[in-house]
Amino acid sequence: MKRLSAAPRGRSRKRSTRRIAGLAAAVLAGGTLSACSSASAKPSLNWYVNPDGVETLTSLAEECSTDEYDIEIQLLPASATDQRTQLARRLAAKDSSTDLMSLDPVFVAEVANAGWLEQLPEDVAATATDDDVLAGAAETVTWDDGVYAFPQWANTQVLWYRKSLAEKAGLDMSKPVTWGQVIEAAADNGGTVGVQGNKYEAYVVWINALVMGAGGQIISNNEAGKEADIEIGSEAGKEAARVIQKLADSEAAQPDLTTSNEGTSLGLMYEGAGEFMVNWTFVYQNYKTLVDAGDLTKEQLDDLGWAPYPRTVKEEESKPPIGGIDIGVGAYSENSEFALEAAECVTSPEAQVQLAVNEGLMPSRSSAYEDEELTKAYPGDLLTLWRESVDKGGPRPKSAYYATISAALQSTWHAPTGVDPDSTPEESATFLADVLEGKALL
Amino acid sequence: VSSTYIATAGEDEKKVKKGPTKGRPESERSRAENKLGRNLVLPAIIVMLLVTAFPMLRALYLSLFSYSLTAPEDREFVGLSNYVTALSDPLFWRDTGVTVLYMVVTVAIELVIGFIFAMVMHRVIFARGVIRTSILIPYGIITVVSGFAWQFAFSYQNGFVNSWIPGLDSTFNWFAETTPAVIAIMVSEIWKTTPFMSLLLLAGLAQVSEDMIEAAKVDGATWWQRLWKVILPNMRAAIMVAVLFRALDAYRIFDNIFVMTAGAVGTESISFLTYRQTIEQFQLGIGSALSVLLFLSVLLIAFLIVKLFRVDLAAARQEG
Numbered sequence: 001m002k003r004l005s006a007a008p009r010g011r012s013r014k015r016s017t018r019r020i021a022g023l024a025a026a027v028l029a030g031g032t033l034s035a036c037s038s039a040s041a042k043p044s045l046n047w048y049v050n051p052d053g054v055e056t057l058t059s060l061a062e063e064c065s066t067d068e069y070d071i072e073i074q075l076l077p078a079s080a081t082d083q084r085t086q087l088a089r090r091l092a093a094k095d096s097s098t099d100l101m102s103l104d105p106v107f108v109a110e111v112a113n114a115g116w117l118e119q120l121p122e123d124v125a126a127t128a129t130d131d132d133v134l135a136g137a138a139e140t141v142t143w144d145d146g147v148y149a150f151p152q153w154a155n156t157q158v159l160w161y162r163k164s165l166a167e168k169a170g171l172d173m174s175k176p177v178t179w180g181q182v183i184e185a186a187a188d189n190g191g192t193v194g195v196q197g198n199k200y201e202a203y204v205v206w207i208n209a210l211v212m213g214a215g216g217q218i219i220s221n222n223e224a225g226k227e228a229d230i231e232i233g234s235e236a237g238k239e240a241a242r243v244i245q246k247l248a249d250s251e252a253a254q255p256d257l258t259t260s261n262e263g264t265s266l267g268l269m270y271e272g273a274g275e276f277m278v279n280w281t282f283v284y285q286n287y288k289t290l291v292d293a294g295d296l297t298k299e300q301l302d303d304l305g306w307a308p309y310p311r312t313v314k315e316e317e318s319k320p321p322i323g324g325i326d327i328g329v330g331a332y333s334e335n336s337e338f339a340l341e342a343a344e345c346v347t348s349p350e351a352q353v354q355l356a357v358n359e360g361l362m363p364s365r366s367s368a369y370e371d372e373e374l375t376k377a378y379p380g381d382l383l384t385l386w387r388e389s390v391d392k393g394g395p396r397p398k399s400a401y402y403a404t405i406s407a408a409l410q411s412t413w414h415a416p417t418g419v420d421p422d423s424t425p426e427e428s429a430t431f432l433a434d435v436l437e438g439k440a441l442l
Numbered sequence: 443v444s445s446t447y448i449a450t451a452g453e454d455e456k457k458v459k460k461g462p463t464k465g466r467p468e469s470e471r472s473r474a475e476n477k478l479g480r481n482l483v484l485p486a487i488i489v490m491l492l493v494t495a496f497p498m499l500r501a502l503y504l505s506l507f508s509y510s511l512t513a514p515e516d517r518e519f520v521g522l523s524n525y526v527t528a529l530s531d532p533l534f535w536r537d538t539g540v541t542v543l544y545m546v547v548t549v550a551i552e553l554v555i556g557f558i559f560a561m562v563m564h565r566v567i568f569a570r571g572v573i574r575t576s577i578l579i580p581y582g583i584i585t586v587v588s589g590f591a592w593q594f595a596f597s598y599q600n601g602f603v604n605s606w607i608p609g610l611d612s613t614f615n616w617f618a619e620t621t622p623a624v625i626a627i628m629v630s631e632i633w634k635t636t637p638f639m640s641l642l643l644l645a646g647l648a649q650v651s652e653d654m655i656e657a658a659k660v661d662g663a664t665w666w667q668r669l670w671k672v673i674l675p676n677m678r679a680a681i682m683v684a685v686l687f688r689a690l691d692a693y694r695i696f697d698n699i700f701v702m703t704a705g706a707v708g709t710e711s712i713s714f715l716t717y718r719q720t721i722e723q724f725q726l727g728i729g730s731a732l733s734v735l736l737f738l739s740v741l742l743i744a745f746l747i748v749k750l751f752r753v754d755l756a757a758a759r760q761e762g
Binding site: 081085088092110111113114115199225226400401403404407438439440441442 | 508510511512513514516520523524527528531533534706715718719721722723724725727728
């Protein structure tokens with residue numbers, strides 16, 4: 001009995017081993033075959049996107065896929081620094097699978113200078129930056145006389161405020177206001193002023209807007225790279241420092257000024273007398289959703305006002321910050337022609353309207369602001385304000401060393417409570433020069 | 443009691459060290475075996491050299507340049523200037539100070555707690571497996587995970603630490619200032635790596651001869667005397683290995699800082715500084731110079747510890 005049963009077991013073991021081996025061979029062969037077939041079939045373009053509006057981006061990728069290629073979404077990390085690091089690692093290693101990438105405008109110059117972005121052919125470049133594209137956004141995609149990306153959506157900051165607070169302070173918001181006026185109005189009427197003062201990129205956004213608002217800039221002769229002229233120590237830099245100091249010393253400063261970010265001051269809009277706050281375009285949707293959720297009343301939302309970014313000095317027009325996303329084509333892509341075509345498609349006016357309506361990411365093209373769907377979703381004067389802000393906006397310095405410049409400013413201008421117009425701008429200019437020359441560590 | 447024991451232990455060590463070299467001449471067979479052994483490890487050594495030597499030499503080479511990944515055309519040879527910059531920068535020395543502090547405090551505490559754990563694991567009679575396993579669990583957890591866990595624990599919004607420490611304000615923010623932030627990072631580091639220390643010490647403990655302890659007991663040595671005069675001196679090699687490993691590890695501390703503070707409020711270590719220059723700023727030149735300096739400091743620490751404990755590794759191996 002035992003023997004009888006033992007024999008078949010042995011055989012069955014052998015058979016099962018053979019079956020496993022056969023299965024493994026089939027899997028291997030299948031893998032090779034599918035690899036072969038995918039190489040000869042239509043290529044997939046990888047589009048590295050930041051996690052803003054992924055749902056619409058995914059549908060754009062589907063819509064813009066053709067019979068010749070598919071577009072596949074690849075998600076980048078949430079923080080801008082991590083996004084940049086990951087893309088740089090891929091591109092520095094000449095990754096041929098990075099076909100399309102969503103880039104924060106400040107990094108376009110850096111990536112283009114490294115030779116990691118495909119320069120757009122002249123005709124494509126002309127359409128990518130034609131007159132319909134708002135000046136502030138068009139400015140972000142150029143580097144060294146070439147165009148290196150397509151503006152997709154544009155972000156900008158405006159002054160958000162409680163109408164009741166401005167009224168109480170007797171501030172006429174239909175006319176341009178200065179930072180000084182805003183800070184005093186808030187301080188005298190129990191209100192506060194919301195800014196981004198933590199040690200991070202948005203603090204540099206604020207500093208840059210203040211400097212440009214005073215008619216200056218952080219650096220000039222940007223194309224010279226390390227040898228660029230450093231101008232943060234100029235009078236405009238001092239004006240910027242004066243505003244920061246005035247706010248820090250004022251009762252209008254929010255308790256978490258030194259660690260504040262885009263989210264921290266949102267809640268203070270409807271606390272007490274309210275606030276004046278400089279912030280990006282998402283603010284409107286943010287409060288509107290709260291009304292829909294029942295956390296905010298319709299009257300409270302009606303009390304929300306918006307105005308152009310405050311002026312640093314009375315006589316000079318403000319230069320609102322510019323953000324958003326540009327789409328670049330990887331220099332090592334094996335399908336760069338398809339990728340250029342795809343990039344054009346995902347940045348078309350129709351695509352921009354979809355992003356604006358579904359995700360609240362505002363268009364970089366002027367004509368898209370007139371789209372019926374968009375005008376239904378947002379108040380007309382707000383759309384106009386955004387459009388004008390992007391058009392007049394002042395981008396952060398375009399430089400292959402932007403990350404270094406930003407970090408150097410952060411380490412010398414933080415905390416806002418320690419900013420002194422007599423020393424901070426000059427100190428930061430010296431430090432920035434040392435860092436760029438490799439004489440100091442960041 | 444004490445002096446005799448130390449003397450004997452010392453003499454034994456010397457004898458063992460001298461034994462094989464002076465006593466017997468090497469036989470034909472053992473020479474052939476040694477040769478075979480060398481030949482067998484040769485391929486591995488060659489591969490190791492290729493894999494480790496290339497990046498090291500490359501870093502050494504890059505450290506002589508001013509080189510930003512995003513401005514490859516601006517790359518220029520600057521000689522030792524990156525080293526001068528690093529060594530003359532206050533930030534480098536501050537970070538070195540912080541790193542040494544992390545190393546000294548965590549290794550000291552881990553040594554004490556690790557030894558207690560090792561004793562428990564060595565002497566425990568009941569539920570041996572369960573106790574040993576539970577002591578070792580933290581070491582099995584990924585450092586990043588432990589960093590997050592402790593960050594949540596120390597958070598004033600959803601952590602428990604504030605409510606567990608009597609007299610501490612419930613809104614106390616551990617990550618707002620240097621001292622508390624450094625303490626929080628150290629706690630995570632100690633929690634995570636003490637089991638490793640205790641494992642190495644347990645191995646040393648197992649090598650201490652029971653006869654010697656027994657003899658000391660018969661001579662009337664108290665528990666404390668047996669520990670200080672018999673057990674610890676005989677574990678010197680194991681302690682050195684444990685301290686050496688942990689000190690070198692601790693000097694390169696990175697994960698916990700990355701997760702818990704991202705280097706803010708003066709908690710940055712030398713590794714983190716190197717990471718920021720190389721990965722975040724793309725400054726390969728200065729970043730490489732810093733990593734070479736980090737490597738040299740690790741060598742220096744290893745040298746100092748070996749000197750301090752006056753044990754040579756070869757002798758330690760033969761004793762075992």
